[in-house]
Amino acid sequence: MKFSIITLFPEVFTPILNSSILKRAQNKTKVEFEIINLRDFGQSQHKTVDDRPYGGGVGMILKADVLTKALLSIKKTKQTLVLLTSASGQTYTQTKAKQLSKLKHLIIICGHYEGVDQRFIEKYVDEEISIGDFILTGGEIPAMVIVDSTTRLIKGVLEKAEAIKNESFEDNLLEYPHYTRPEKFENLKVPEILLSGNHQAIANWRKEKSLEKTKKLRPDLLKKN
Numbered sequence: 137m138k139f140s141i142i143t144l145f146p147e148v149f150t151p152i153l154n155s156s157i158l159k160r161a162q163n164k165t166k167v168e169f170e171i172i173n174l175r176d177f178g179q180s181q182h183k184t185v186d187d188r189p190y191g192g193g194v195g196m197i198l199k200a201d202v203l204t205k206a207l208l209s210i211k212k213t214k215q216t217l218v219l220l221t222s223a224s225g226q227t228y229t230q231t232k233a234k235q236l237s238k239l240k241h242l243i244i245i246c247g248h249y250e251g252v253d254q255r256f257i258e259k260y261v262d263e264e265i266s267i268g269d270f271i272l273t274g275g276e277i278p279a280m281v282i283v284d285s286t287t288r289l290i291k292g293v294l295e296k297a298e299a300i301k302n303e304s305f306e307d308n309l310l311e312y313p314h315y316t317r318p319e320k321f322e323n324l325k326v327p328e329i330l331l332s333g334n335h336q337a338i339a340n341w342r343k344e345k346s347l348e349k350t351k352k353l354r355p356d357l358l359k360k361n
Contacts, residue, residue, distance in 0.1 A: 137239060137290055139283055140170040140210045142203070143246040144185065148276050158284060161293045169283075170210070174198075177205040186249055195250030203245065203256045215240035218262045219282070221275030222247045225264030228282065230306075232265070236282070237289035244282060246275030308357040310350045312342040 141149065152158065153169050161167045178185045179202065186196040207218070217239055226232070236242055245252075245261070257264070267278045287293055315326045329341045350357055 137166070137237070137287075138168045138170065138241045139287075140172060140241070140243045141246065141279055141283075142172045142174055142206050142210075142243070143276055143279070144174050144248055145246075145274065145276055146171045146173045149280070152280050153283075157288055157293065161287050161290065164292060166290050166293050167287050172206055172209065174202065174206050177202050177209070189250065193250070197250055198248060198252045198256075200253035200256035203252065204260065207243070207245070207260055210243060212243070213241050216243060217241070218243045218245065218260060220245045220247055220252060220257060220261045220264045221266070221278040221282075222251070222264040223266055223271055224251075225266040227269075228265050228267045228278075228285075230285070233282075233285040234289055236286045242282075242286070244275075244279045246279050248274045308350075308360045309346045310354055310357070312346040312349065 143149070149169075149171055153162075158167070158169075162169065174185050175183045179199075184199075185202045186198050189195070189197050217236070219242065221244065265278065265282065267281050272278065315330060319326050319331070327341070329337055332338070
C-alpha cells in the first residue's frame with residue numbers, strides 16, 4: 137500500500153515513519169510513504185500557500201490552486217482515495233481503518249490554519265476525517281494516526297496475525313484486562329483463572345471482563361451491537 141501525504145511540515149513525519157511497526161512495514165515492502173511538501177508548490181518568491189478568507193474573519197485559508205498543483209503531482213491509480221484531515225470530518229474509527237487498509241493508494245492532505253478553500257474540497261477530496269471533537273494546530277498528527285492504525289492492519293505487517301483479532305473495538309467491545317509477571321504486585325494478585333491453564337474458562341472470563349469494561353468505560357459502544 138502506498139501513502140502519499142501532503143503537508144506543510146514534512147520533517148515531523150521522519151521519526152514516526154522510521155520507527156517501530158511503520159519502519160518494519162517498509163522493510164517488508166508492505167507499505168511505501170511519499171511525503172509532499174506543500175510549500176514547494178507555493179506562489180511567488182515567498183512560496184505562499186494561504187490567503188485571507190473572503191467575507192472577512194480571523195485566520196488564513198489554504199489556497200485551492202496551490203493544493204491542486206500538489207495533488208496533481210502525485211501519480212494516482214483507480215484505487216486511490218483522497219482524504220483531508222479536518223475538524224469538520226467524519227469521526228475516525230477502527231472500522232474506517234479496516235476499510236482504508238484494503239486500498240492500494242491513500243492520499244492524505246493535512247489541513248491547516250482556519251481551513252481549506254471549499255472549492256478544492258468539493259472537486260478533489262473524497263472524504264474528510266477527524267480524529268475527535270477537539271482542535272489541533274494542524275492535520276499532521278491526525279495523518280500519523282491514520283497511517284499507523286491503517287498500516288498495522290495490512291496483512292503481513294504484524295508478526296502474528298491474531299494480534300489484531302481481540303483488540304479493543306472488535307465487536308464494539310473494549311479489550312479485556314491484561315496481567316503479567318510478577319504474580320503478586322503490591323498485595324494484588326493475578327486472577328486465579330488466568331493461572332488455571334483452562335483455556336475455555338479463560339476465554340469465557342476474558343469475554344465477561346471485556347463486556348464489564350465496556351459497560352463501565354464506553355457504554356455507547358454497546359448500543360452499536
